[in-house]
Amino acid sequence: MSAPVEIAETLCFKLLDSMPVSQWACITDTHVEQTAFFKVWWQQLSQSYSVRLYVMPAGESFKNQETKTKIECQMLADGLRRQVGIIAVGGGVVLDVAGFIAQTFCRGVPWISYPTSWMAMVDVCIGGKTGINTPFGKNTLGAIYPAQHSVIHLDWLKSLPMREYQWACSEVVKMGLLSGEVHWRWLSRHTTLIQLQDYSVLNALLQWVLALKWSYVQSDLKDQGRRKFLNLGHTLAHAIEQVSTYRIPHGPAVAWGLCFDCQLSIQYLNLNPSLMPELIEQLARLGALMPLGSLDIDALIQACYQDKKNDQQGVFWIGLSALGQPSRIAAVEMEVVKRCMMDQLQYAQSYT
DSSP states (O other): OOOOOEESSSSOOGGGGGSSSSSEEEEHHHHHTHHHHHHHHHHHHHHHSSSSEEEOSSSGGOOOOOHHHHHHHHOOOOOOHHHHEEEEHHHHHHHHHHHHHHHHHGOOEEEEEEESHHHIIIIITOEEEEEEEEEEEEEEEEEEEEEOOOEEEEEGGSSHHHHHEEEEHHHHHHHHHHOHHHHHHHHHHTHHHTTTOHHHHHHHHHHHHHHHHHHHHHTTTTTSSSGGGGGGOOOOOOOOHHHHHOOOOOHHHHHHHHHHHHHHHHHHSOOOTTTTHHHHHHHHTTTOOOOOOOOOHOOOOOOOHTOOBBBBTTTTTEEEEETOOOOOOOOOOOHHHHHHHHHHHHHHHHHH
């Protein structure tokens, strides 16, 4: 079974015809709404389908209950009920919120996603994880509710700031680490063309990245087993985002989280230490790193210990024993966590 994702070269709406829907609610954000490509996309969509547009404020800080409730109430006030389908058009924040709305609106309606950011294309559009943030952490309310389809148009990237594209490459690097030697070396060979957004290379990259993620998802949809390995780098990353009050974007947070997990892996899983400089170099070449500034170590540790993946054994640290061989790191001593975290933050604070 292949992933329910289509990489389209032209504007594509035919998948909407296959869904039992009489009306559509399109959810996007203020940034995407202003782009030239969205205006063309929306004109074609609205001429062919009965659809209403709902625009949320852009940014991670608006991925919350207030935003979700406001959109839901607007939809209800507009007379939309169980015959509606939701079209999510945006980056990870929009897809997370819109997917969660789809799961709860009238006890569940179908939805389809059009990812517009590189982060959403390589990661968020597949797997069905939806959610919102709370004061207790990132994605602490949500559901696993997969979209019926996702449609990727690489032309959306033309309206994406280059730095956001580069930061999102941390998720690509993560998949290279999880995939193994072949794709890790492939990334190294194609770094320049990835930076230049060469469509043929991006298409090839999406094919193996999405296939790898789908192999994890379809065997563990509810995230109870091996799918958790897709969170490599994300325990510290989510803590960095939370403690910085989302000043640090998800991509760079994941990049430093990968470095931290790599350091723990060297300590506990006998990972070859030579991978650490390779990892930092690959992240740097893709532009995925940024300086973190000052962050409170104790607050970061506390956030890690509140992570939603944790269980009775403690924090669900994820590491690698080798490229392509993820594993849980058990019985990690607090002093080791603190030392490794301090090492990474010291480097990240001075990184230029």
